[in-house]
Amino acid sequence: MLAVDTGSGKTLVESTPDRLLPTASVGKIFLLHHLAELLEDDPSLGHLLLRKDSVAPVADSGLWQYLDVPALTLNDCARLVGSVSDNLATNVLLDHVGLTPVQAVAARLAPGGSMLHDSVRDVRTPEDPPMLSIGCAADWVSYFRTPHPTVMSWLAASTDLSMVSSAFGLDPLAHTEPDHELQVWSKTGTDDGVRAEVGLLDVGGRRAAYAVICRFEGEVVPVLGQMRAYGTLLLDALQDGYAAGPGPAQ
Secondary structure, three states, X not given: OEEEEOOOOOEEEEEOOOOOEEOHHHHHHHHHHHHHHHHHHOHHXXXXXXXXXXXXXXXXXXXXXXXXXXXXXXXXXXXXXXXHOOHHHHHHHHHHHOHHHHHHHHHXXXXXXXXXXXXXXXXXXXXXXXXXXXXXXXXXXXXXXXXXXXXXXXXXXXXXXXXXXXXXXXXXXXXXXXXXXXXXXXXXXEEOOEEEEEEEEEEOOEEEEEEEEEEOOOOOHHHHHHHHHHHHHXXXXXXXXXXXXXXXXX
């Protein structure tokens, strides 16, 4: 399922954009958005120290589990979530702010039903929500038409450029310089049989919001190849428009 909006409501391509599918870590954006709104009201919250041992250890994506530092600021936890989808930082932040207000943000921002259902778990029991998050492409394209600027700052350093963004030719560890002709802000989600990327691409000031969410069986390599193909389509559309001058891409 996918949707790509190249500005002024013009759709480049879409397929079942309203279908809800598992989106793994993509739903962490709702947590980041809630934090960004809290910081609007009280910027000092960003300096609050949060301890990694306030929650149970959790594996897979992230860096904090490998670091010695026992506590990080709320801002730094959000940066870890945005840049490396840090599971431990996610759970520490959710423990601090609570899941309920984050879900209220999701209900407000995502009329199609996209939702963060739970904290990150190494093992899901029958009593737990069956998946971390669900989402539809329409919700995420809508979000990235007018994203929160603080959320964008946290997503700017995202290192996972393995999906749609693999077509953009960026250095995964260094692609945030504002003078670059091409910039991307994205969040990915990975789970067994799930690959998802949502975000915003800017080429010379021409922008497109996009969301590609895949549920599949079998090998992942063909799925990643198709996601890259959508990235190439998106990039070509914006580059053609950039070469032609100002105005929305066709």
